[in-house]
Amino acid sequence: MLAGHPIAAEAPFDTPELGEPYLLTPGPLTTSYAVKQAMLRDWGSWDGDFRAMTAEMRRRLLALTGDKNDEFDCIPMQGSGTFAVEAMLGSFLPRDSKTLVLVNGAYGQRIAQTLNYLGRAHTVIDKGDYMPPRGTEVAAALDADPAITHVIIVHCETSSGILNPVHEISETVYGKGRKLLIDSMSAFGAISLDVNEIRYEAMVSSANKCIEGVPGFGFIIARKSELEAAKGRSHSLSLDVHAQWAHLIKTGQWRYTPPTHVVAAFLVALRQHEVEGGVAGRGARYANNRDVMVAGMRELGFETLLKDHWLSPIIVTFFNPAHPDFSFDRFYELMKDKGFIIYPGKLTVVDSFRVGCIGRMDEHVMRRVVKAAGESLREMGVDTAAPPAAAIAERAKLAA
Incomplete structure (x- = not known):
């Protein structure tokens, strides 16, 4: 108890509280x-x-x-x-x-x-x-x-x-x-x-x-x-x-x-x-969030900036799709309308965006993120999220 305030019984991770969108960012993030x-x-x-x-x-x-x-x-x-x-x-x-x-x-x-x-x-x-x-x-x-x-x-x-x-x-x-x-x-x-x-x-x-x-x-x-x-x-x-x-x-x-x-x-x-198990418990949930989300996004054709070995359980960077009808600003607004705020990219060489894995979210929320991403692509008329060949080539060159 915190001076009269007990830790309230929490809603499930996949139940939005107070009607707020989930913050898929590296902080500020969704809190309980x-x-x-x-x-x-x-x-x-x-x-x-x-x-x-x-x-x-x-x-x-x-x-x-x-x-x-x-x-x-x-x-x-x-x-x-x-x-x-x-x-x-x-x-x-x-x-x-x-x-x-x-x-x-x-x-x-x-x-x-x-x-x-x-x-x-x-x-x-x-x-x-x-x-x-x-x-x-x-x-x-x-x-x-x-x-x-x-x-x-x-x-x-x-x-x-x-x-x-x-x-x-x-x-x-x-x-x-x-x-x-x-x-x-x-x-x-x-x-x-x-x-x-x-x-x-x-x-x-x-x-x-x-x-x-x-x-x-x-x-x-x-x-x-x-x-x-x-x-x-x-x-x-x-x-x-x-x-x-x-x-x-x-x-x-x-x-x-x-x-x-x-x-x-x-x-x-x-x-x-x-209560969650300290560093190990918190880290395990975030890692599972990442794995579920990355697998789903890759099924849509998205490509991660990093190889699996270096992917953190904190936030994942994806290349923007090469499709001519893809616009990050439009994608952002469509995702926000569905209850998810994603993060723009912060790279200098390629166009990208980021999806956070931290905050009060679990794998069920991440599956909904993937579903929202797929729906948003369809609403934009984007039939594949595959990145530009030049982005993959640049990654290969710089990572060599």
């Missing part, structure tokens, strides 16, 4: 009724009840990392996920550091852009949209440049839907005596980041992703030794992770006004996450 219900009460940010909620939230998030030796702590940070990523970079990268940024999509590029703003030295391995960075090339880059102190990788690059091999990268980074930061914005909570299996100094995620809360804050989970070393390092008053951490330790409160309703909703989402 109980998560929405938790936002109906106002909270005082200084009050003992809310401080207890913050403390429980931090404990529950830390538990998802498998930290048994009290080496890590969790620091929530107001704002969108990008705010939290910038806070992590500005707080944990010394001003005289040099960072190797592993890029294979828009969010790796955004990290490099952020480092430009921060004035932090960095270099990039850019793999394009199709392929993950591998340990061998990271090792070569670290050997070639002894000035590199840190490496950062996006766990799941949602611009393409690729799941990056963080375990392999971590082993390489620490084998070369460097430190790893992870942007796990769209993966944490559904894909393991157990600190006993994958070494890293800090990771960052957000309320409105795989835990299935609503937007309003991100959170950084970091080694206490790194938090202590970050004192006085941040470029920003409001994004100073050490200062936020110190204030939480001293008072139990956030430094500045927290998104109280979002925290209340997130705590309900965390409890539902535990």
Whole structure:
């Protein structure tokens, strides 16, 4: 119970609640009724009840990392996920550091852009949209440049839907005596980041992703030794992770006004996450969502951007059909009319769109997604969703 609000009995996944469309996006995403219900009460940010909620939230998030030796702590940070990523970079990268940024999509590029703003030295391995960075090339880059102190990788690059091999990268980074930061914005909570299996100094995620809360804050989970070393390092008053951490330790409160309703909703989402079986249970549902949806879309002729080995259970990118009567804008509106909001593509070389697998949805919903896609194609007069030959050729060339 959350201060008088029980976790309500939930409707089946395939029963739309409140008449809302399903959000087939990488977050914001479709949330449960109980998560929405938790936002109906106002909270005082200084009050003992809310401080207890913050403390429980931090404990529950830390538990998802498998930290048994009290080496890590969790620091929530107001704002969108990008705010939290910038806070992590500005707080944990010394001003005289040099960072190797592993890029294979828009969010790796955004990290490099952020480092430009921060004035932090960095270099990039850019793999394009199709392929993950591998340990061998990271090792070569670290050997070639002894000035590199840190490496950062996006766990799941949602611009393409690729799941990056963080375990392999971590082993390489620490084998070369460097430190790893992870942007796990769209993966944490559904894909393991157990600190006993994958070494890293800090990771960052957000309320409105795989835990299935609503937007309003991100959170950084970091080694206490790194938090202590970050004192006085941040470029920003409001994004100073050490200062936020110190204030939480001293008072139990956030430094500045927290998104109280979002925290209340997130705590309900965390409890539902535990009931579902934690990271393993949540990840299994998402993986099944992906498998059912991808199989159905392929039967319609759609082609995934990525080969099966690299498909994440978070979001899948499809090539736009080559058919001359296909228009993404029209397809989007037809899908929305049927109760499903999909995501436009974010690639630079080919036209594409994305379908998310996360949120309060199961395989029955995904079968309805496929049915809606087929109906939408027929209404457009598109008899096959096969992609342009040039798109397949480009994928083959870039993935070679």
